[in-house]
Amino acid sequence: MRIRKGDTVKIMKGKDRGKTGPILRVDVSAMKVVVEGLNRFKKHVRPRKQGEKGQIVEIARPLPIANVQLVCPSCNKTVRVGFEVKDGVKKRYCKKCKNILEK
Ligand SMILES: [Zn+2]
Structure with missing residues (x-):
């Protein structure tokens, strides 16, 4: 694997193109990486219990390894x-x- 957890990468494609960040996770089988704070999308979380509020959380979505350098x-x-x-x-x-x- 040419990219590992903790590496700093630059995103070459997509909406966060040109930004850099550290690798949080590498999914070897899917050939994807999660870059901290980048390629985020908003997820609407429904309340699970009564009295709990629904909320919007931002989650970093995995990127194809080919899209980062x-x-x-x-x-x-x-x-x-x-x-x-060596x-x-x-x-x-x-x-x-x-x-x-x-x-
Ligand atoms: Zn160098």
Whole structure:
């Protein structure tokens, strides 16, 4: 997976195009990510109990991974991710500045 939880990404498509935010969740099987505070939509919640009020909550909706691009923490640009194996461990690196992306 080229994008992981905690990565900062830029949204390339959709209504929040051009905005950046951290990844909250990665859904590997659906190839989707949830970016904190972005791609939100309003959900109307009906009252479940008597006396409770219905309310509108904003929920971050998953985005296809193809619609986001990683922002490299070193060079601060949207970059492609490369992989290399070092000491038997697969590492991600930034294709622009060649820095290893693991913290
Ligand atoms: Zn970089």
